[in-house]
Amino acid sequence: MDILQIQNLSKSFGNNxxxxxxxxxxxxxxxxxxxxxxxxxxxxTMKMVLGLxxxxxxxxxxxxxxxxxxxxxxxxxxxxxxxxxxxxxxMRPEEYLTLxxxxxxxxxxxxxxxxxxLLTLVGLHGVNKKIGGFSRGMKQRLGIAQALxxxxxxxxxxxxxxxxDPVGRKEILDxxxxxxxxxxVVFSTHILSDVERICDHxxxxxxxxxxxxxxxSELKAQYKADCLVIEFANKKDxxxxxxxxxxxxxxxxxxxxxxxxxxxxxxVSQTEIxxxxxxSQNRILPLKLEVMEPTIESLFMEVVx
Amino acid sequence: MRAYLAFTKKEFIENLRTYKVFIMVVVxxxxxxxxxxxxxxxxxxxxxxxxAGLEINIPTxxxxxxxxxxxxxxxxxxxxxxxxVFCGIMANEFSHGTLINILTKGLKRRTxxxxxxxxxxxxxxxxxLLAFILTYYYTAYxxxxxxxxxxFLTFFSLWLFGVFLISLVIFGGTxxxxxxxxxxxxxxxxxxxxxxxxxxxxxxxxxxxxxxxxMSLLTAKQDVSDFMPAIIICSxxxxxxxxxxxxxxxxKQI
Numbered sequence: 001m002d003i004l005q006i007q008n009l010s011k012s013f014g015n016n017x018x019x020x021x022x023x024x025x026x027x028x029x030x031x032x033x034x035x036x037x038x039x040x041x042x043x044x045t046m047k048m049v050l051g052l053x054x055x056x057x058x059x060x061x062x063x064x065x066x067x068x069x070x071x072x073x074x075x076x077x078x079x080x081x082x083x084x085x086x087x088x089x090x091m092r093p094e095e096y097l098t099l100x101x102x103x104x105x106x107x108x109x110x111x112x113x114x115x116x117x118l119l120t121l122v123g124l125h126g127v128n129k130k131i132g133g134f135s136r137g138m139k140q141r142l143g144i145a146q147a148l149x150x151x152x153x154x155x156x157x158x159x160x161x162x163x164x165d166p167v168g169r170k171e172i173l174d175x176x177x178x179x180x181x182x183x184x185v186v187f188s189t190h191i192l193s194d195v196e197r198i199c200d201h202x203x204x205x206x207x208x209x210x211x212x213x214x215x216x217s218e219l220k221a222q223y224k225a226d227c228l229v230i231e232f233a234n235k236k237d238x239x240x241x242x243x244x245x246x247x248x249x250x251x252x253x254x255x256x257x258x259x260x261x262x263x264x265x266x267x268v269s270q271t272e273i274x275x276x277x278x279x280s281q282n283r284i285l286p287l288k289l290e291v292m293e294p295t296i297e298s299l300f301m302e303v304v305x
Numbered sequence: 306m307r308a309y310l311a312f313t314k315k316e317f318i319e320n321l322r323t324y325k326v327f328i329m330v331v332v333x334x335x336x337x338x339x340x341x342x343x344x345x346x347x348x349x350x351x352x353x354x355x356x357a358g359l360e361i362n363i364p365t366x367x368x369x370x371x372x373x374x375x376x377x378x379x380x381x382x383x384x385x386x387x388x389x390v391f392c393g394i395m396a397n398e399f400s401h402g403t404l405i406n407i408l409t410k411g412l413k414r415r416t417x418x419x420x421x422x423x424x425x426x427x428x429x430x431x432x433x434l435l436a437f438i439l440t441y442y443y444t445a446y447x448x449x450x451x452x453x454x455x456x457f458l459t460f461f462s463l464w465l466f467g468v469f470l471i472s473l474v475i476f477g478g479t480x481x482x483x484x485x486x487x488x489x490x491x492x493x494x495x496x497x498x499x500x501x502x503x504x505x506x507x508x509x510x511x512x513x514x515x516x517x518x519x520m521s522l523l524t525a526k527q528d529v530s531d532f533m534p535a536i537i538i539c540s541x542x543x544x545x546x547x548x549x550x551x552x553x554x555x556x557k558q559i
Contacts, residue, residue, distance in 0.1 A: 047559075050409050052405065052408065052409070052558065052559045053558045053559075054558060070414065070555045070556065072408060072409070072411045072412070072413070073411075075408075075409050075410065075411045076411050078409065080405070080406070080409040082402065082405050082406070084402070085406065086401050086402040086403045086405070086406070087403065087406070088315065088319060088403055090318070090319060090322035090323060091315075091318065095318070099311055099312075099314075099315050099407075100406065100407070100410050102307060102308065102310075102311030103308045103311050103312060103407055103410045103411070103412045104308075104410040104411050104412075105307060105308065105411070143406075146406055146410075149410075150410065
């Protein structure tokens, strides 16, 4: 089942078209990486899903219910972590979560239990100072706690890791991984290593449209322009290798430096057989022979070009 | 209802911990104490200001002078303090983005407005009552209370005008999402009402008399019927302003 469906969504600010006929859906129980450059429209899209911004056209449904601007009925299914979560600085974390619980209509005994659980999960248990004195990482973690309070079916995180140090980032990603079984996570970012670490589905937003979407493994297979890298011990070995007649058909598919050749080919295994034959026939021992898989980074660079 | 109570509780915590309640209480206690004290000391103060040898007959102050001071202090400075203390009531939520978490939790937008109106009104009422009680106590201690008519309506009028200012502040803040919006709308409304006051015929329909003509009602120079139209219009304006605020807020992109 798709927990979030977006169809033909458009949104402009003045003459500036931010989202242009955007459509995608998020399957249940996935961690969905929503990737895009700064200003690509990620936050705008998320705010429209939450009914905080009004869409110019198109429709959004959450758990098969239509989202309508200003009315927050579908928000009962959603937990939202803004890019820079803001809290009432004069409150303490427990007070804040209690307020959130009461506002969202959780039973009193549940609020107490969930507050304890979540503060432990995000590592803020027993922290009894006012939120005004929190570091950015602590605020982000409290943000996750408030987003998970009502056991949402859909957790939307807007660049949760962008402003954090490596330790803080790892903590946040670990928390997201932990909640994966219970809730679907949509997670926007431009940090591609984070995506590779935890996401199973991704969509790349570029110029207001989805430039690329699917599961991570599908995409890697589909865009398989793998490369084969051979590093030689010296220039002489390389010259000898290139001179071999079997290699000639691959001439236009390689890039070379002094002691390295990189093949950009569709069929890596076939190329690899030929290369190994040539190497053994000529008794050349390379320093390194490596098949490189496409990274999200290379996919991303390719589609946002 | 539970969400309303929860958010109202949050509003009270906010006003307590950001010292707004403290400021209001201290200022209005001061007014409550100052009004009878000033009335009592006025002849002595005047005497020191008059050059020696000049004979001027200064009437002995009465309870009415004390209440006159009360309406001057509370009706001008008091209302100004009220507006300044609460001018960020909507704007701060917008500029800090603190409403995003709460609204995405499913809090109805009208609850935000109603909670804020409730809190500000309760704080205003308490502060006003404090000033009233203190002035009443000292006035009764110094003088005999007589020559006072329409007591309830006189004090109710000024209170109602305070609530009117609160709803103006909330409306301005919702409309413009910043403090200047609140101040501009409130100041603009005051200016318009003062302009209207130039026309004698419009006088009794103008809400501003609820804060400026209290003494003439108290001393029965004006009658209840002179005040009723303004009271009705002021009440209606409060309801209209709050309703429009809710409607505007529902349409606001956050």
